[in-house]
Amino acid sequence: MELSKKYDEDELVLRLRNRSRSVFSYLYEHYAGALRAVILNIVTDEELANDVLQEVFVKIWRQIDSYDQSRGRLFTWMLNIARNASIDMVRSRSFQNSRKNQELTDQAGGINEMRTDQIGLRKLVSGLREEYRMLVELAYFQGYTQDEIAKALSIPIGTVKTRLRAALIQLRDIVR
Amino acid sequence: MSDNVDTKAYIESGVIESYVLGLANDQEIAELRQLTALYPEIQAAIHAFETALEKQLQNAGSPAHENTRKMLFDRLDGTFAEEAPVRSFSRAGFVKYIAAAAVLLLVVSAALNVYFYNRFRSANHAFLALLTEKYTIAGASGAMQTQMLGMYENMQLMSDPAVAKISMASAPGTEGNLATVFWDTRTKDVYLLPNKLPAAPAGKQYQLWAIVNGKPVDAGMIDSCTGLCRMKNITAAQAFAVTLEKKGGNPSPEGQMYVLGKVG
Incomplete structure (x- = not known):
């Protein structure tokens, strides 16, 4: 494992497409932590997050040929895979069942969520205004469409769109 | 939009x-x-x-x-390509390596430039020397060829039955001199072979005379020619003689006679 190595993105993608084990290993070393944090932001359970993380890297490995560099950075592509896989996991029947069981047995259920607030994207989102934080929670972490959010909150879709965009601009200012 | x-x-x-x-x-x-x-x-x-x-x-x-x-890696085992032993291929390292190689190549190249320039100079000198030698030899060879051709022509002339050979022996009062006139009876061309004549002193030159009815007729000056010297045409003569005259000759002989020979 050559942890000290630095690859630029073109080379990284090229070598991943050439099925390089060492470069895939490098990819894991460099990005597993960041992706796992975002996965934890969504699934909140360590065990499940590790399972999702494994699935995410399998997807990255198998779908690297479909990654289009002209449409964004490699990390952005991987981040979206991680988010989608996490939301899929949360919505799956097995997750819903385990969550119910957990709620029955674990009276102090908030601990995990408290802790995952301090990592990943939630750490950045926590700096947003309350009304914006709610929209990002629903749209990003729970994967609701703007239409669904408008219905759930009983506000016009135009308002949802405008506020969400305002939230993202504020997030951008936090990020940079 | x-x-x-x-x-x-x-x-x-x-x-x-x-x-x-x-x-x-x-x-x-x-x-x-x-x-x-x-x-x-x-x-x-x-x-x-x-x-x-x-x-x-x-x-x-x-x-x-x-x-x-x-x-993860256990699960994906078998999907990885065979890899050569991991080479350091990071961009920065690679650039450093290339830069080092480039500098090394530059130094080697510069050294080779000096070396080959010196080699080139000495080779060029040797080449120029050989070229000069070649021209010298070619020139000498050309001269030899010309000379050989002349001698061959002279031999042809000497052995031609229509060419009269007049041997001129030492004139009275002189000793050990010899010259020969070859006289083409058809063309009236006259050639002289100065077999044995003392070197002409400075300002003096040998002159050939045809003796026609007892009178000397100028037959030309003898230059330092190799082989046969081409002289003036003479239509008729009974004898030939050579005298030492002033450079450029005289209309009638004034100096000492060295050789004399009769025709026929």
Whole structure:
């Protein structure tokens, strides 16, 4: 494992497409932590997050040929895979069942969520205004469409769109 | 969005962040991709947000369990390409390596330049010397050829039955001199072979005379010719003689006679 190595993105993608084990290993070393944090932001359970993380890297490995560099950075592509896989996991029947069981047995259920607030994207989102934080929670972490959010909150879709965009601009200012 | 796109307002609209985070709908994605192709500043804004987000999320990461890593690689075992022993191929290292190699090549090249320039100079000198020698030899060879041709012609002439050979022996009062006249009876051409004559003193020159009815007729001056010397044509003569005259000759002999020979 050559942890000290630095690859630029073109080379990284090229070598991943050439099925390089060492470069895939490098990819894991460099990005597993960041992706796992975002996965934890969504699934909140360590065990499940590790399972999702494994699935995410399998997807990255198998779908690297479909990654289009002209449409964004490699990390952005991987981040979206991680988010989608996490939301899929949360919505799956097995997750819903385990969550119910957990709620029955674990009276102090908030601990995990408290802790995952301090990592990943939630750490950045926590700096947003309350009304914006709610929209990002629903749209990003729970994967609701703007239409669904408008219905759930009983506000016009135009308002949802405008506020969400305002939230993202504020997030951008936090990020940079 | 139409012709007059206010890219600044577009960049500030939040649509870029929406796109990067996977929150944009299909219509927004299509529009953004169109605009990106047209406006580099939009592309730059996307890239800036992506890079900043990546950096922040790297910093806000959580350590991944080694066990997850092991399970992942066990699961994908067999899908990796055979790899040569890992070579250091990082861009920076590679550039350093290339730079070092380039400097080394430059030094070697410079040394070789000096070496080959010296080799070239000495080879060039040797070549010029050989070239000069070649021309010298060729010139000498040409001269020899000309001389041989002349001698061959002379031999032809001497052995021609129509050419009369008049041997001129030492004139009275002199000793050991000899010259020969070859006289073509058809063309009346006269050639002289100065077999044995003392070297003419400075300012003096030998002159050939044809004796016609007792009177000497100028038959030409003897130059330092090799082989046969071409003299003036003489139509009729009873004898030939050579005297030493002043340079350029005299209309009638004034100096001492060295050789004399009768025709026939």
